[in-house]
Amino acid sequence: xPDAPSANKRLLRLTVNGRPREDAxxxxxLLLDYLREVVGITGTKAGCDGGECGxxxxxxxxxxxxxxxxxxxxxxxxxxxxxxxxxxHGRLQxxxxxxxxxxxxxxxxxxxxxxVAAEALLRRQLHPSDEExxxxxxxxxxxxxxxxxxxxxxxxAAEMAP
Amino acid sequence: MTPRADQAPASExxxxxxxxxxxxxxxxxxxxxxxxxxxxxxxxxxxxxVSHGEIVRLDVSKARALAGVxxxxxxxxxxxxYGVLPIAMNEYPLARERVRYRGEPVAAVAAVDAAxxxxxxxLIEFEVHALPAYYxxxxxxxxxxxxxxxxxxxxxxxxxxxxxxDLSAGFAAADLVREQAFTCAEVNHAQIEPHASLADFDALxxxxxxxxxxxxxxxxxxxxxxxLDMDAARIRIIKPFxxxxxxxxxxxxxxxxxxxxxxxxxxGKVMMQLTREETFLTHRARPHTETRLKLGLRRDGRITxxxxxxxxxxxxxxxxxxVTILYAGxxxxxxxxxxxxxxxxxxxxxxxxxxxAMRGHGSVDTRHAFERLLDRMARxxxxxxxxxxxxxxxxxxxxxxxxxxxxxxxxxxxxxRVERASRWRERIAKLPRGKGLGMACSHYVSGAAKxxxxxxxxxxxxxxxxxxxxxxxxLTGAADIGQGSSTMVAIAxxxxxxxxxxxxxxxxxxxxxxxxxxxxxxxxITFMVGNAAIDAAKNLNALLAAAAAxxxxxxxxxxxxxxxxxxxxxxxxxxxxxxxxxxxxLAEEGTVTVKGTFTxxxxxxxxxxxxxxxxxxxxxxxxxxxxxxxxxxxTGRITVDKVWVALDxxxxxxxxxxxxxxxxxxxxxxxxxxxxxxxxxxxxxxHASLLEYRVPTIAESPPIEVHIVxxxxxxxxxxxxxxxxxxLAGFAPALANAVANALGLDIDELPLTPDRVxxxxxxxxxxxxxxxxxxxx
Numbered sequence: 022x023p024d025a026p027s028a029n030k031r032l033l034r035l036t037v038n039g040r041p042r043e044d045a046x047x048x049x050x051l052l053l054d055y056l057r058e059v060v061g062i063t064g065t066k067a068g069c070d071g072g073e074c075g076x077x078x079x080x081x082x083x084x085x086x087x088x089x090x091x092x093x094x095x096x097x098x099x100x101x102x103x104x105x106x107x108x109x110h111g112r113l114q115x116x117x118x119x120x121x122x123x124x125x126x127x128x129x130x131x132x133x134x135x136x137v138a139a140e141a142l143l144r145r146q147l148h149p150s151d152e153e154x155x156x157x158x159x160x161x162x163x164x165x166x167x168x169x170x171x172x173x174x175x176x177x178a179a180e181m182a183p
Numbered sequence: 184m185t186p187r188a189d190q191a192p193a194s195e196x197x198x199x200x201x202x203x204x205x206x207x208x209x210x211x212x213x214x215x216x217x218x219x220x221x222x223x224x225x226x227x228x229x230x231x232x233v234s235h236g237e238i239v240r241l242d243v244s245k246a247r248a249l250a251g252v253x254x255x256x257x258x259x260x261x262x263x264x265y266g267v268l269p270i271a272m273n274e275y276p277l278a279r280e281r282v283r284y285r286g287e288p289v290a291a292v293a294a295v296d297a298a299x300x301x302x303x304x305x306l307i308e309f310e311v312h313a314l315p316a317y318y319x320x321x322x323x324x325x326x327x328x329x330x331x332x333x334x335x336x337x338x339x340x341x342x343x344x345x346x347x348x349d350l351s352a353g354f355a356a357a358d359l360v361r362e363q364a365f366t367c368a369e370v371n372h373a374q375i376e377p378h379a380s381l382a383d384f385d386a387l388x389x390x391x392x393x394x395x396x397x398x399x400x401x402x403x404x405x406x407x408x409x410x411l412d413m414d415a416a417r418i419r420i421i422k423p424f425x426x427x428x429x430x431x432x433x434x435x436x437x438x439x440x441x442x443x444x445x446x447x448x449x450x451g452k453v454m455m456q457l458t459r460e461e462t463f464l465t466h467r468a469r470p471h472t473e474t475r476l477k478l479g480l481r482r483d484g485r486i487t488x489x490x491x492x493x494x495x496x497x498x499x500x501x502x503x504x505x506v507t508i509l510y511a512g513x514x515x516x517x518x519x520x521x522x523x524x525x526x527x528x529x530x531x532x533x534x535x536x537x538x539x540a541m542r543g544h545g546s547v548d549t550r551h552a553f554e555r556l557l558d559r560m561a562r563x564x565x566x567x568x569x570x571x572x573x574x575x576x577x578x579x580x581x582x583x584x585x586x587x588x589x590x591x592x593x594x595x596x597x598x599x600r601v602e603r604a605s606r607w608r609e610r611i612a613k614l615p616r617g618k619g620l621g622m623a624c625s626h627y628v629s630g631a632a633k634x635x636x637x638x639x640x641x642x643x644x645x646x647x648x649x650x651x652x653x654x655x656x657x658l659t660g661a662a663d664i665g666q667g668s669s670t671m672v673a674i675a676x677x678x679x680x681x682x683x684x685x686x687x688x689x690x691x692x693x694x695x696x697x698x699x700x701x702x703x704x705x706x707x708i709t710f711m712v713g714n715a716a717i718d719a720a721k722n723l724n725a726l727l728a729a730a731a732a733x734x735x736x737x738x739x740x741x742x743x744x745x746x747x748x749x750x751x752x753x754x755x756x757x758x759x760x761x762x763x764x765x766x767x768x769l770a771e772e773g774t775v776t777v778k779g780t781f782t783x784x785x786x787x788x789x790x791x792x793x794x795x796x797x798x799x800x801x802x803x804x805x806x807x808x809x810x811x812x813x814x815x816x817x818t819g820r821i822t823v824d825k826v827w828v829a830l831d832x833x834x835x836x837x838x839x840x841x842x843x844x845x846x847x848x849x850x851x852x853x854x855x856x857x858x859x860x861x862x863x864x865x866x867x868x869x870h871a872s873l874l875e876y877r878v879p880t881i882a883e884s885p886p887i888e889v890h891i892v893x894x895x896x897x898x899x900x901x902x903x904x905x906x907x908x909x910x911l912a913g914f915a916p917a918l919a920n921a922v923a924n925a926l927g928l929d930i931d932e933l934p935l936t937p938d939r940v941x942x943x944x945x946x947x948x949x950x951x952x953x954x955x956x957x958x959x960x
Contacts, residue, residue, distance in 0.1 A: 063217035064210020066426075068375045069459040073873035076375055104210030117208040121200050124843045128665025129207025130214060130376040130426030159882040162873060164375050164427050165665050167850025168881040170843055 035096045037062075038106030046093045052086075053077045055093035056103060064104035064133045068162070075161030078134035079103050085141035087160070104133035107140065115181040116140055116174070125174030127165035135161045139175045148179050193891040198839030199684060202670045203424070203663070212424040215379035215396055216456055223381065224253055226445050226455035227300040228438060229290040229307045230464070231282035234318075234534040234866030235331070236311030238280055243290055245306040251299035254448035255307075257290045261444055265406045267434040267539070268635060271340070271501035273332055274537070276410055276440035282311060283331050283499035284534050285866040286464035288437050293445040293453045316534035316866055320473065320496040323533045331499060331532040340497055340530040341505045343794055345512055347584035348523030353488025357479030359564055362490075363556050367548040367915075367933040368860035369471040369496070371463060371870075372541055373878050376426020378457040378465055380439045382446035391446065392419045395439050398432040398662050399702025400692050405636065406435040407443050422692030428664040429851070430540035433704040434467050434502055463871035467502055467539025469855075470495040472511075472548035480560045484574030488523040491515055493549060497530045498537035504530045506635075506797055507538070510545020513798025515553065516583040518594070518626045518805070519575035524584060534866055540704060542851055543627060543911040545797075551933065554623035554916030559929060567611075568622050568920065569602050572807075579894075586790030587798055591904070593831025593894030594624060597807035600829040600890040605809040614924070617816060618824075621920025622809045625913035628800035629833075629896075629905035630707025632783040641780035642707070643715035644698040647676065647723050649775040653765050655682065655723070657689045660700025661712045666907055667840040668708040672716045674836055675900055679720035680727075681744035682761060698778075706905030709836065710801055711781050713900030719779025726775060730767040731759050802896045804909030805831040808849065810917040814925045819940030821922065822883070823853060829890035830910050834902035838891060844907035846887045852914025854879050858934050 028047030035042060037060055044059050056079070057063050067089055068076030077089040080102040107114035116136045119125065126132040135158060142149055142157035149157070154175045163171060206212035243255045258279035266272030278289050290307055294300035317323035323331070323338040331338055354360055380395040391413065397403045400420040408415040425432070442455035457465065473494045479487035493511045497504040512526030543550075561571040579592035601622065602608065611620055634642065646658040657676050663669040669689040677684045690696060701707065728742040731749035735742070735758075741751050750758035768775060789799025808828040814821050828849050835841040858877035861870045870876045895902035915933055922940070923929050930943045 057217075062210070063213065066214070066376070067216065068377065068426075069873045073459065074375060104208075108209050113205070113208065117205075120208045121204040124200060124204075124839050126201070126204060126207045127667070127843055127847065128374070128376070128427040129204075129212050129424065130374075130665075132207050133210040136208060155882045159880045162375060162878055162880065164373055164429070164851075164878065165847050166843060167846040167853075167887055168884045169846045169850075169887050171881065 031094060033094055033097055035099050035101055037101045038103060048094055050093045052079065052088040052091040052093045052096060056088060062103060062105045066130055066133060068130065075138065076131050076134040078137045078161060080137055080141055083141065083144060085138045104137055107136065115183060116143065116178040119174040119178035119181065123170050123174040123177055125166065125171045131161060131163045135163060135171060139178070143179055149175065193835035193838040193841070193893055196838050198835070198837040199670065199674065200839065201667050202673050202689060214376055214424045214426050215381055215394055218381050218394055218423060220381055220452065220454040223452040223454040224293040224295060224449055225297045225300045226442055226453040227292050227304055228288045228441060228461070229292070229304045231278065231285060231287040231289050233282060233311055233313055234285045234316035235314040236282055237314065238278065238282065239312050240308065240310040241290065242308040245308070246292060246303040249299065249303050249306060251295040252292060252303045253295065253451070254293040254445055255290060255303065256444050256448050260448065261410050261440070263410045265410055265435055265440060266501055267402060267503050268501065268505055271505055274500040276437050276444065284536050286536060286868070287499070288441060291441045291445050293449040318533055318535060318863055318866060320494050320531040320533065323531050331534065335532060338532040340501055340532055341508055343508055343512055343526065343528035345585065345792065346525040350488050350490060350523045350525050353523035354479045356481065357487040358482045359480045359560055360477065361556060361560050362475065362477040363931060365474045365476065365552040365555065365931045367472045367551060369469060369538065370541070370855045370859045371466060371468040371861055371876060372429040372431035373873065373876060374427030374429055374431055377459050377462045378436065378438055380442040380455045381452070382442040382455070383452040384443070384446035384450060386450035390417045390419070391443055392421065393439065393443055394421045394423050396425050396432050397422065397439065398428040398664055398704060400662065400694060401660060401699050401702055403435050403439055404694055406440060410440045411443060411447060420694045422662050425662065425664040428703060429542045430544060430704065431467055433540050433702065436465055436467070438465065459873060460871040463868055463876065464536055466498065466536035469541040469547065470497055470507065470538035474549055474552040476552040476556050478556050478560060480564065482564055484561070484566050484571040486519060486521050486575050489515060489521050490525045491549065492527045494529045494531060495538070496533050496535070498533060498535045500537040502537040502539040504538065507540065507545045509794040509797035511549045513585055513587070514546040515549060516585050517587050517589060517798070517803050518624060519572070520577050521575070535863055542848060543908050544705065546627060547855070547912040550625050550912035551915045554913065555919055555931065558920045558923070569598055569607065572598060572624055585798065586795060588787050588801065590802055590898060591833055591894040591896040592805065593892040594805040594807065596892045597805055597829035597831055600892060601807050601809045601827045604888060604890060605811070605827045607809060617925055618813050619921040619923065619925025620809060620811050621917045621922070621924055622807065623913040623916040623920060624807045625909060625911065626803045626805045627905060627908040628705055628798065629710040629802040629804060629899065630800055631705040632787040632799040632801055633789060633796035634701045641782045643700060643711040643781045645672065645712060645715040645719045645779045646698050647719045647777050649723060649765060649768070651769060653686065653762050655680065655687050657687060657716060658697045659689065659691050659712055660697045661708045662692050662703040664703050666703070666844060667837065668703065668712065670840060671709055671713055671836055675713050675716040676720045679717050680724055682747050706908045709903050709905060710899055713836065713903060714781035715779045717779065717900050718781060719777055722777040722779055723775065726768050726772070726777070727764050731764045734759055734767060801898050802833060802904040804905045806910035806913055808910060808913045808917050810914065810921045812918055812921040812925060814922055814940065816926065816944060819937035819944065821857060821935055821940065823885040823918065825885050826887045828887060828910050829892050830906060831892040831894045832906035833896035833899040833904035834893050835891050836901055836903050841891055841906040842889045845889045845910050848907055848911040849887050849914050850879065850884060852911040853918070856915035856918045856934055858936060860934055
């Protein structure tokens with residue numbers, strides 16, 4: 022939870038999905054809880070007790086990071102992007118479109134983290150191979166799809182204009 | 184009028200994305216933990232630190248006195264048992280008098296924040312008089328063992344003894360009789376969403392609203408009314424988005440009732456979010472299973488008799504146990520023609536978290552034993568694995584020895600498809616050492632024909648609302664838990680009415696709005712709710728066709744709606760737009776609500792023998808799969824290179840979703856086969872994280888080539904049957920058969936972890952050395 026009563030608070034300045042913010046957060050607040058409970062965006066999920074499943078993956082300065090084991094105060098001055106930041110102007114971003122159309126999502130709980138992790142991959146690798154996709158997403162567990170359609174979705178997204 | 188589903192085979196139809204898919208890929212889908220709970224108290228559960236004991240003292244006064252604590256409850260606050268089976272409710276939401284497993288809920292706290300709630304848990308004083316605890320079926324069942332439940336001698340929850348056909352004649356007719364023991368570790372659903380409930384008790388009106396992760400809101404509703412002594416009419420259950428179930432959330436779970444009890448005690452709103460560890464502790468998954476199987480086989484491949492003993496370690500409470508132990512025997516049948524079958528099942532209590540239903544409920548571990556032993560015996564008789572299975576095909580329609588109805592049977596085509604696709608015949612004898620092919624078959628029910636809470640009501644009801652906006656709203660209690668059932672309902676309605684899918688909206692899982700449904704279990708939704716949706720759409724269409732007929736001066740039975748245009752006989756003449764016809768209906772009727780139902784007929788409800796209703800269904804799905812695997816003899820590590828799977832789902836209403844279900848179920852079978860197992864040390868779960876409980880990652884998951892076989896079930900909606908469980912049970916035996924093919928090594932224990940493979944390799948070397956010495960000696 023964001024702040025235990027004893028925690029020291031400090032002012033955190035960062036951008037979340039392109040919007041600058043200033044919030045007082047506890048030294049011990051996790052980025053996941055900051056996003057869900059202070060910023061109030063709940064697309065980023067908690068699926069485990071810390072660093073096990075990848076459902077909480079966000080981008081910090083473009084790198085995919087598990088937000089459930091990252092302190093919010095470590096994001097001072099950084100750009101944080103979540104699933105909510107991907108769709109813009111009423112259009113699905115390409116990975117979102119591909120995951121939707123190719124059924125890369127079933128229950129959807131791992132999906133935000135999975136898409137965000139895949140986004141980090143596509144930003145550094147225009148046309149990743151199966152192996153590169155498997156490596157990049159190996160920290161993101163999905164219990165529904167068997168991953169087959171997740172790999173198809175990432176390939177399909179790579180073929181779309183960003 | 185018959186439904187007009189697109190008649191093209193599945194391979195020529197793409198299917199449609201999930202109607203709630205956009206919510207999921209954008210992150211705006213709200214799961215229970217995402218619901219607005221700014222004003223809610225935080226709920227936490229105090230759990231038993233011991234495996235078995237009598238409660239001597241439980242003092243919550245210090246916790247209650249802590250500033251910020253609003254309510255503390257114990258077993259005193261709920262004198263009612265709960266459970267999924269009306270005949271076996273032996274569990275309290277919070278333990279009373281005795282605790283029977285480590286982690287069992289004992290007390291609960293609602294506080295202003297998590298830190299206070301957790302501090303309050305630390306102030307609870309709990310003393311127990313320890314009793315002997317049992318962690319294996321054998322220990323729990325041993326003579327003199329202390330009983331977990333006084334009315335269950337031998338700690339046996341249920342024994343089943345079924346015999347059909349002439350067993351001794353069957354074994355006498357066999358050319359080869361073999362008997363083998365198999366052990367399957369306990370596994371867990373490990374759905375990615377941890378458990379959560381948001382309970383809101385309005386003390387002013389005396390009404391309770393619970394939003395929870397349930398697969399069956401109806402059971403939850405019934406159990407809350409029972410445990411809280413409330414009029415069910417004052418309870419509302421709402422299903423948010425659900426992050427997977429796989430059976431974990433079919434039973435009402437202790438934390439759901441505890442959240443409601445806390446909300447009432449606190450006269451407010453309580454958010455109860457379990458940790459991953461607690462989610463594992465809540466369990467209700469596939470039990471540790473020991474199977475002893477004996478088969479008789481003729482030289483021509485015909486199975487002559489089957490004798491099977493199953494012991495399941497069910498955990499501390501009844502849960503679904505009776506059904507699981509019955510399924511394990513009942514589903515020995517329905518896949519092959521077997522003239523004589525004897526089944527002895529034992530469900531044993533032990534001091535561990537209770538087991539329950541998990542994808543492939545009851546069938547998986549028995550099927551593993553069967554497909555493994557059949558393969559070994561085929562090898563001994565020099566029969567091809569495909570040939571031995573083809574020698575035992577059923578002919579639909581038929582009834583099994585235990586009176587299960589089989590109306591469609593696509594298994595022969597499934598076998599053909601995977602044999603061809605994997606190039607089995609060309610490759611099976613030519614693979615290098617360390618590489619193997621294995622195959623197996625499996626099946627599963629399309630909905631239990633006899634629901635657990637049998638009330639005489641229809642098995643499914645769907646309401647359709649048509650209003651001034653021209654939208655058709657389907658109201659269903661069926662829980663979409665990610666499997667795509669709401670999308671299936673939308674397709675069934677749109678296709679039957681001849682309207683576009685976008686015109687249909689599905690509202691699911693809100694007891695204040697949607698009709699009662701038996702929920703997401705036993706793969707019942709497509710078959711039962713799909714049929715009810717078609718029935719409702721036909722009833723709505725009758726009103727629309729009558730109005731169109733009046734306008735077109737024709738007979739209602741001649742009106743056809745296609746592409747949202749009503750015409751006489753569907754011919755080329757000018758027709759009426761959907762909006763025009765809707766307007767005509769509303770002018771006479773006002774807002775229209777129609778209902779559709781589906782009821783399984785009496786002949787589908789199973790045999791008259793005790794427990795005969797379990798396994799009974801309107802239709803079985805059938806699957807065959809081939810697994811290609813590589814085994815590293817130096818490390819014992821298995822790599823699954825590829826899977827070919829064919830599943831007869833009757834008819835793929837949404838081929839895209841059917842593929843996804845088949846891939847997911849095969850892969851879940853792979854997890855159980857390769858790496859997943861729970862482990863307890865003195866009752867303490869040491870597997871209770873997603874690092875220790877090894878669900879396969881994307882890195883080690885193979886390509887899965889899916890073939891959809893459509894046998895057009897005469898009773899299924901558009902001919903459909905289930906698609907999400909039938910292929911699971913075949914994976915583990917197909918993999919173990921592939922390992923046998925690769926190394927000539929039979930491993931009879933699951934999962935096939937590197938250490939088990941190594942142990943088997945070492946054991947074989949030891950035996951070979953001994954044999955060599957004997958020869959020399």
